[in-house]
Amino acid sequence: MTFNWQEYTTTELRAHATTRFREGGGSRPDVMLVEIDGHKAVLKDQGGADKWFALLIGPILNWRECKALTRLSELECVPELLSVPDSRAFLMSYHDSEQITKLKSNQPNWPEFFSDLKSAIDQLHQHGVAHNDLRNPTNTLVTPDGKPILVDLVACFCRGQKWNLPNRWLFNKFAQVDHSAITKLKTRVAPELLEESDVTPEEIAGRIGMAAKELGQWVRKVSRKLFTS
Ligand SMILES: Nc1ncnc2c1ncn2[C@@H]1O[C@H](COP(=O)(O)OP(=O)(O)O)[C@@H](O)[C@H]1O
Ligand SMILES: [Mg+2]
Structure with a gap:
């Protein structure tokens, strides 16, 4: 019972x-x-x-x-x-666990752990929730059998309806921020596992910057068409 x-x-x-x-x-x-x-x-x-x-x-x-x-x-x-x-x-x-950067009794198999962490984050996103505070290492816990537990969802961002394009855009950005947390955690505990494809915050900022730039170009183009003969 x-x-x-x-x-x-x-x-x-x-x-x-x-x-x-x-x-x-x-x-x-x-x-x-x-x-x-x-x-x-x-x-x-x-x-x-x-x-x-x-x-x-x-x-x-x-x-x-x-x-x-x-x-x-x-x-x-x-x-x-x-x-x-x-x-x-x-x-x-309650999950018997330790914070990922303060492990005392645990020594997980890091390649397996990071593969599980990526699946865990993907599952959150599939269920429409971006965690948004995983760059803070105190929110990723490791169980004695080396599995990730994600806590502290207070800063999360939930995916809205399909037609809500600003929400969808933001959700994708926050999902990328979650992925960049994997890169940050790897750097802290298993730098040998870093890969070219790992997402960095600069990259996300870069992509936001590109989107802003493209929007700016489009606004200028439309203004020129409308206001110049
Ligand atoms: N369900 C849980 N099982 C085990 N430990 C937990 C659990 N939830 C939180 N903790 C521990 O408490 C700490 C603080 O919890 P958290 O929800 O992150 O609070 P805060 O919002 O203050 O950061 C976590 O870093 C973790 O060590
Ligand atoms: Mg916390």
């Missing part, structure tokens, strides 16, 4: 916190490991941020992250949403 996390309030969950992954304060939430009757879960509570931030922005951030986790519920590479005890907090599945 699965454990019923939904019957616990935020206060009760906080009372069962055994480890703090992140101390709240300023614009930061509390992120903590909660243990009840041998069952583990992670509570992310925007109520741990400064009062006004928690009051005004906390519910929006919580809603954004819960929405993304719900959209990605089929995927093994992101935590499962277990409960939303109030508008500022949610509870997710």
